Amino acid sequence: MENKATREIFPRDARKSYGLVELMKGSNPVVRKEPEDTVYTWPNLIMIELICALLVTAGLIILVQFVHAPLRSLADPSTTPNPMRAPWYFLGLQELLVYFDPWYAGVVLPGMIILGLMVFPYVDTNPKGIGYYTFSERKFAIFNYSFGFALWWVTIVIGTYLRGLDWQWYWPWSNHLEHMNPALVTLVPLHIVFVNLLHVSKDVAKGLCDTIFFAYFAIGMAIPYFFMRKFYDFLGRSRYLVFMFFFLSMMGVGLKIVLRLLFNIKYIVVTPWINV
Amino acid sequence: MLENMKGKIVRSQVFRSIFRHGFPDNDMNRAYTVFSNVFLHIHPVKVRRSALRMRYTFCLGGITLFLFIMLSVTGIWLMFYYTPYTGLAYNNIQDIQFVIFGGNLMRDLHRFAAHGMVLFVWLHMTRVFLTGAYKAPREFNWVVGVVLLVNTLVLSWTGYLLPWDQLAYWAVTVGTKMASYTPFIGQNGPWGAQLGFLPTNDIMFMLIGGTVVGQNALIRFYVLHCVVLPLVVTVFLAVHFWRIRKDGFSGPL
Ligand code: HEM
Numbered sequence: 001m002e003n004k005a006t007r008e009i010f011p012r013d014a015r016k017s018y019g020l021v022e023l024m025k026g027s028n029p030v031v032r033k034e035p036e037d038t039v040y041t042w043p044n045l046i047m048i049e050l051i052c053a054l055l056v057t058a059g060l061i062i063l064v065q066f067v068h069a070p071l072r073s074l075a076d077p078s079t080t081p082n083p084m085r086a087p088w089y090f091l092g093l094q095e096l097l098v099y100f101d102p103w104y105a106g107v108v109l110p111g112m113i114i115l116g117l118m119v120f121p122y123v124d125t126n127p128k129g130i131g132y133y134t135f136s137e138r139k140f141a142i143f144n145y146s147f148g149f150a151l152w153w154v155t156i157v158i159g160t161y162l163r164g165l166d167w168q169w170y171w172p173w174s175n176h177l178e179h180m181n182p183a184l185v186t187l188v189p190l191h192i193v194f195v196n197l198l199h200v201s202k203d204v205a206k207g208l209c210d211t212i213f214f215a216y217f218a219i220g221m222a223i224p225y226f227f228m229r230k231f232y233d234f235l236g237r238s239r240y241l242v243f244m245f246f247f248l249s250m251m252g253v254g255l256k257i258v259l260r261l262l263f264n265i266k267y268i269v270v271t272p273w274i275n276v
Numbered sequence: 277m278l279e280n281m282k283g284k285i286v287r288s289q290v291f292r293s294i295f296r297h298g299f300p301d302n303d304m305n306r307a308y309t310v311f312s313n314v315f316l317h318i319h320p321v322k323v324r325r326s327a328l329r330m331r332y333t334f335c336l337g338g339i340t341l342f343l344f345i346m347l348s349v350t351g352i353w354l355m356f357y358y359t360p361y362t363g364l365a366y367n368n369i370q371d372i373q374f375v376i377f378g379g380n381l382m383r384d385l386h387r388f389a390a391h392g393m394v395l396f397v398w399l400h401m402t403r404v405f406l407t408g409a410y411k412a413p414r415e416f417n418w419v420v421g422v423v424l425l426v427n428t429l430v431l432s433w434t435g436y437l438l439p440w441d442q443l444a445y446w447a448v449t450v451g452t453k454m455a456s457y458t459p460f461i462g463q464n465g466p467w468g469a470q471l472g473f474l475p476t477n478d479i480m481f482m483l484i485g486g487t488v489v490g491q492n493a494l495i496r497f498y499v500l501h502c503v504v505l506p507l508v509v510t511v512f513l514a515v516h517f518w519r520i521r522k523d524g525f526s527g528p529l
Contacts, residue, residue: 046310052335077445124411
């Protein structure tokens with residue numbers, strides 16, 4: 001935009017059919033380039049960077065007058081603090097341990113988060129919205145990013161402020177020194193719910209759970225394929241599969257948390273090796 | 277008089293041997309200032325006026341970089357007083373806090389710059405996301421960025437162990453225990469035991485050099501924190517900045 005403005009100050013002479021040289025306002029000749037609205041890095045950009053650096057330094061020095069790096073008692077392998085908190089940036093993962101087994105919450109999910117972030121530019125083929133802030137032109141991409149990081153930050157807040165002894169839920173006004181009665185909630189795998197509810201055998205119920213699990217992915221994959229054909233065609237098959245895999249997995253994490261909180265479901269799928 | 281002195285300094289052999297150009301008060305010397313200086317030459321000589329707009333980058337990447345530099349400086353300072361030995365580490369930190377002049381300030385700065393770097397790397401990533409700056413042709417630089425993000429987190433976390441207090445010890449004990457749940461190669465993970473992995477040979481053992489967090493873990497984390505990871509970050513930062521130049525900055529046109 002600003003470029004256009006520059007050009008309009010110096011309109012091409014209407015009587016000329018073409019020209020090899022144009023007269024521009026500026027302090028130096030520009031060769032093989034359109035007139036552009038540039039300034040010298042030194043001092044313009046360097047000064048901004050310097051000011052930023054000074055402000056950050058000042059901010060930090062002021063901050064550490066009020067807060068200090070903690071130092072607890074000497075490491076002691078025989079006394080475990082309760083609750084045991086990870087550093088804040090990993091509290092999201094620690095909180096996920098409430099909802100998933102460690103191999104999933106601690107290893108597979110972090111791996112998937114990293115991979116999911118890495119593939120994002122390759123599955124977001126929307127050509128709009130480069131170089132400026134916009135929400136309306138890329139609602140879906142922004143929804144995905146926000147959903148993932150909302151989950152991240154909400155679990156950090158929960159882990160920091162709402163978890164107490166034995167990693168139980170404590171409100172700020174609860175007594176943080178008294179253990180919660182862990183028997184208050186019993187967690188059950190989904191198939192036990194089905195056994196009680198539908199009066200079917202354990203094996204049938206398990207089969208049902210497996211079916212639900214796979215149906216979630218299958219139907220999830222199928223819906224846009226059949227009903228949002230434009231979206232599918234826009235991405236192409238491999239991008240679509242990769243994107244939908246990460247998308248459904250992310251939504252699945254949210255779903256599982258809801259199921260746990262509302263219905264005390266421990267696992268959806270139970271196998272001899274892994275439970276999800 | 278001042279002008280005269282400036283002229284003398286700028287023309288002196290010493291000044292010219294260092295800078296190889298005159299005082300940056302004309303465009304040619306402004307250009308030289310940037311591209312004949314090893315630290316400044318990661319910048320283009322000229323930038324679009326609009327790319328300077330603070331409300332586009334909010335300087336977030338630059339602040340992250342600055343925090344990293346600050347962490348390196350304060351970190352090296354701390355290294356002079358710190359011994360990665362379980363019998364001394366905690367005492368060293370206490371000395372830094374209570375005995376050594378300026379120690380408290382340096383330790384606090386190091387700690388909060390680290391928190392800040394984690395926060396700002398995330399803010400920077402969010403800025404890049406919201407301005408669509410990761411889209412073609414800049415996809416790969418986003419991937420490089422994700423590597424930097426992960427490295428930043430791991431750097432922070434390896435540093436967490438070094439004070440060797442209860443907070444450090446247990447956060448790292450619980451964190452590294454996660455490694456033992458890795459499928460296939462962790463003794464507690466799915467198919468780990470079936471594949472013959474024991475507490476003494478699985479991935480967690482490899483990570484901390486023992487079955488529990490102890491001296492071996494401390495020295496590993498120390499080397500990772502003070503040497504390996506900062507080097508990795510530096511290398512990827514070089515790639516990151518190189519790519520910004522090669523792919524072009526996304527800023528408003
Ligand atoms: C140690 C961490 C990092 C440092 C020091 C860093 C530094 C920078 C700097 C100084 C810029 C120039 C523009 C600006 O200031 O915004 C930049 C641009 C960029 N960064 Fe980073 N960055 C880091 C991590 C990341 C991460 C985690 C991502 C994304 C996952 C990322 C993706 C990008 C991209 C795509 C650009 C180009 C932006 C454009 O053209 O508008 N960086 N980075």
